[in-house]
Amino acid sequence: MSISVLAQNLSGSEIIKIAGEVNELKRQGQNIANLTIGDFDSNIYPIPEGLKAGIVDAYNHNHTNYPPADGMLNLRESVSKFLKKSFNLDYSSNQILISGGSRPLIYSTFLAVVNPGEKVVFPAPSWNNNHYSDLLGAEPVMIQTTAENNFMPTADEIRPHLKGAALLALCSPLNPTGTMFNKKDLEEICDLVIAENKTRQAGEKPLYLLYDQIYSQLTFGDFKHYDPVTLRPELKDYTIFIDGASKCFASTGVRVGWGFGPANIIDNMKAIVGHMGAWSPKAEQVAMASFIMDDVAVDTFLSEFKSRIQDSLTALHEGFQSLKAEGFKVDSIVPMGAIYLTLKIDYSGKTAPDGTVLKDSADINFYLIREAGVALVPFSAFGTGDDVNWFRASVGASTLQDIQQLIPRVREALLKLK
Ligand SMILES: Cc1ncc(COP(=O)(O)O)c(C=O)c1O
Missing domain, CATH: 3.90.1150.10 (Aspartate Aminotransferase, domain 1)
Structure with a gap:
């Protein structure tokens, strides 16, 4: 071997x-119409002009050394304001972690809250949770969803699997389906997480909820994005959000992701991201910090x-x-x-x-x-x-x-x- x-x-x-x-x-x-990749052709969908100019400018100002391990403070402060404006969510800079795109945030969430052999519950189809479970030696519990529910998992489907689980990984809007949770279905799932945590003893690891909302700015018509902490504020201690610029600003190659959640978990994720060296490049962070504060440009x-x-x-x-x-x-x-x-x-x-x-x-x-x-x-x-x-x-x-x-x-x- x-x-x-x-x-x-x-x-x-x-x-x-x-x-x-x-x-x-x-x-x-x-001539093949390639509808396979979850990416953009950057000649069809270029990144925002102001963001591009900001990145060039940051390199011209020599922002080329190591960034702080949790991301530049002014970017974390900008993200904090952006979250308030976009979702009315209150997260301060010490509850926010920046990394090189959002993948390291997902992997570091798994590493921070799941032990090898523990259960990670997620729907199928969904994106990459199986690979992160494999990397960790966790036990993947895949819930097969149905077309009748737009391939979003329901509380009834999830309920039997939460006892003793370490992590429930959800995503909305969902890759690969482009479908979303409605308010009632997400509320019912939130209530399951709350109920499961009430059954756990003091000192026992709670059930955490990973909520990947990287597509949350890309919703159409009357479809509205919901998140667990807005619907059930008591979930704030257990929810780790995954978010970032890759999809909503067509910036997959720019590599700026932001995660946010309880400060103690974010702190551990920071150490993990630091050891992997999975930081977001400093010049891109400098540019993103000012771009997302420009409401008109955004x-x-x-x-x-x-x-x-x-x-x-x-x-x-x-x-x-x-x-x-x-x-x-x-x-x-x-x-x-x-x-x-x-x-x-x-x-x-x-x-x-x-x-x-x-x-x-x-x-x-x-x-x-x-x-x-x-x-x-x-x-x-x-x-x-x-x-x-x-x-x-x-x-x-x-x-x-x-x-x-x-x-x-x-x-x-x-x-x-x-
Ligand atoms: C649901 C979801 N989360 C996270 C990511 C990772 O994005 P990033 O390119 O920022 O690492 C993707 C990328 O396809 C995705 O579809």
Whole structure:
């Protein structure tokens, strides 16, 4: 055995396998609408101008040495004001941690509150919780959600699993579905966490709630973002929020994330992030601190950005609804938030023109990549079974025109299946 047990057991990303297929076809000159990556094409969705200018300026002023381990104080103060303005949440600078994007915040939350072997409860489909559980040797408890509830977990589904659990990991708007908690469902889940903690003895580790709201600024129409601490203030001692600039400011490569929660947990997460060296670069922190305080720049960017993302999601949703109306076995859930649309393509068991039988969602996906030039990600990449014929479509790397043009191609490809 030449590598560690942990390294052997880590599973690679299914999305990377799909990306390999897409890149190979592109190399052969094919035009593929790549709806796989939860990222942006930065020529279609560049970062805010003021943020870009601020980053360049910070480098010109030599902000190039180590930042403080918990992030620059003025950025933590800006985040504190931003949270107050955006969500009416009260967090002071010592309850906020900055890191290089929000992934290190999620991993350090797991490391700070979960012991190896303890239960981590999360829904499937969801993003990466399985990998963080694996890294820690925790016991993942995946709750399989249903299309009827927009693939959001319900209190009834979660209830049987909380006894003795160390962490409940939730996300809204959810990657991969783009769907969100409504107020009542989230309240019921909050009440479960409160009830479970009431059963624990003094000195016993409580059940913590990780609440990933990285897409919370990207909600559409009447869909409103809710968070556990606003709904149930007594959860403030147990909730660690994950948030940051990557998605709402199209800044995935800028690497500024912010987490916030009880000061003692944040302090431990700070030590972990520090040992990993997973800080956010100092120049980006300096620029972010002033950008998020510029209300006009933030609001102007968000309203234009959101409306373009919403137009793309709506075009895809309406395209799939028109295929459904024609009798194709497809469906989609109305866009609510994030940059994702949930699509159903119910064609497993069908035979392709070359005689291959499409056994499962992965086969359907590879068929659509080759026949329709459209690449999606099956929910099986996010922890569901292979038999779940639902897919994530991410619109961040495509233009509206790319999306409008892919619908007839999907139609043609589906017509060829027998
Ligand atoms: C739900 C969710 N949380 C966190 C992240 C991580 O974002 P970052 O790029 O800031 O590390 C992602 C990225 O895809 C995400 O989808």
